[in-house]
Amino acid sequence: DVFNGYFDPVLKEGAASKYREKAEEFDRAPQSRFKYLFERQSALLKAIYLKHDLGIEIRRAYEAKNLPELYRLSDKINETRLAVREFYEKTRAEWLVEKKPHGLDVVDQRFGGLMLRLEDCARRLKDYADGRTDRIDELETPLQPFNATGINYLFWSKIVTANNLE
Numbered sequence: 584d585v586f587n588g589y590f591d592p593v594l595k596e597g598a599a600s601k602y603r604e605k606a607e608e609f610d611r612a613p614q615s616r617f618k619y620l621f622e623r624q625s626a627l628l629k630a631i632y633l634k635h636d637l638g639i640e641i642r643r644a645y646e647a648k649n650l651p652e653l654y655r656l657s658d659k660i661n662e663t664r665l666a667v668r669e670f671y672e673k674t675r676a677e678w679l680v681e682k683k684p685h686g687l688d689v690v691d692q693r694f695g696g697l698m699l700r701l702e703d704c705a706r707r708l709k710d711y712a713d714g715r716t717d718r719i720d721e722l723e724t725p726l727q728p729f730n731a732t733g734i735n736y737l738f739w740s741k742i743v744t745a746n747n748l749e
Contacts, residue, residue, distance in 0.1 A: 585663075
């Protein structure tokens with residue numbers, strides 16, 4: 584999450600370029616009937632490349648009250664959302680070739696939730712930069728170190744939010 588930053592403390596800042604390089608490798612894959620597999624991986628890596636340092640950059644600009652940078656980052660969030668949408672389209676296409684449509688509803692909900700969250704974060708960042716709100720509560724909260732004990736960090740339902748209903 585670009586505001587909550589659950590994994591930001593464990594990210595290696597600046598490592599995003601590796602994802603772009605790998606995406607470019609997948610883009611160069613030869614034409615074949617399996618090209619869609621490489622296209623999906625490339626789309627995933629492009630989305631990760633854009634999102635990787637985004638939360639760290641947002642928090643840094645917010646703490647510095649750097650309004651021009653917050654505007655730029657709002658645009659980067661929207662660019663990331665479009666990359667996630669492209670990844671969704673490639674995932675959907677692969678799913679319908681490789682699987683029956685059962686279960687695609689779960690994929691739709693997960694991608695839809697991520698895209699709406701990114702859209703809302705971009706909107707709220709602009710609202711803050713425009714002075715329509717005086718704070719972004721998630722960015723006011725200090726980051727907590729991620730506790731990777733057990734295997735819960737492998738499950739989307741456990742890491743999508745800290746606000747689990749159990």
